[in-house]
Amino acid sequence: MSVQVAVQTEDFDVADCYKTLAKHASCGAVATFSGLVRDDTGDLQALELEHYPQMTEKALQGIVAQAQQRWPLAAVTVIHRVGYLRVNEQIVFVGVASGHRDAAFAATSFIMDYLKTKAPFWKKEHYAEGSRWVAAKDSDTVAANRWE
Amino acid sequence: MLTIKFFAVLRERLAVDQLQLDINKPISVAKLLEQLKSRSDKWHRELSRYDLLCAVNHEFAEPTQRVGNGDEVALFPPVTGG
Numbered sequence: 364m365s366v367q368v369a370v371q372t373e374d375f376d377v378a379d380c381y382k383t384l385a386k387h388a389s390c391g392a393v394a395t396f397s398g399l400v401r402d403d404t405g406d407l408q409a410l411e412l413e414h415y416p417q418m419t420e421k422a423l424q425g426i427v428a429q430a431q432q433r434w435p436l437a438a439v440t441v442i443h444r445v446g447y448l449r450v451n452e453q454i455v456f457v458g459v460a461s462g463h464r465d466a467a468f469a470a471t472s473f474i475m476d477y478l479k480t481k482a483p484f485w486k487k488e489h490y491a492e493g494s495r496w497v498a499a500k501d502s503d504t505v506a507a508n509r510w511e
Numbered sequence: 512m513l514t515i516k517f518f519a520v521l522r523e524r525l526a527v528d529q530l531q532l533d534i535n536k537p538i539s540v541a542k543l544l545e546q547l548k549s550r551s552d553k554w555h556r557e558l559s560r561y562d563l564l565c566a567v568n569h570e571f572a573e574p575t576q577r578v579g580n581g582d583e584v585a586l587f588p589p590v591t592g593g
Contacts (some may be wrong), residue, residue: 484592485519499589
């Protein structure tokens with residue numbers, strides 16, 4: 364299986380990611396997910412992404428390896444950005460190539476659910492009047508637990 | 512030396528991102544936390560968060576795991592990436 368994992372400040376191009384995933388002979392399905400900076404309040408200035416550099420890529424590689432054990436996958440790409448991001452910028456990309464759609468959809472969901480609860484990233488929202496750390500959501504833990 | 516790293520809201524509230532301690536013989540992460548809590552009321556409060564997570568040498572770890580010189584312990588709040 365071809366695996367690409369990256370933690371970076373730079374943006375990524377979904378079309379390029381797709382082309383890399385789709386080029387495998389055993390690939391009959393590609394599922395992709397992109398996560399963007401959302402502003403629910405109307406005055407979010409930036410979202411800051413902190414991470415634990417030595418642990419982050421290792422954690423993501425481990426999550427991809429678990430997905431590989433569950434489904435027959437041809438290729439997986441996980442890209443997570445860090446640093447300061449503005450509203451509507453891309454934060455995360457997960458793409459999975461597999462023989463059939465069921466595995467591609469399921470593995471994409473699995474990787475995102477695990478990434479949200481088991482990879483050391485933290486979000487901080489910056490507003491004109493101050494900043495606040497984003498609290499972990501119980502719903503994300505519930506989503507991750509459904510795979511156990 | 513044992514390295515202890517702090518992240519996100521914990522790093523901000525403790526105003527420290529990294530500590531180094533000389534540990535004569537390996538101790539559990541739980542014991543290490545007790546030692547750190549005794550530094551001050553602030554440390555006690557911040558390290559008593561029920562949802563505190565721990566990693567040892569870049570992998571999630573339980574409080575029973577033993578650590579010593581040469582290890583890297585990280586303490587942080589629940590993760591919020593994605």
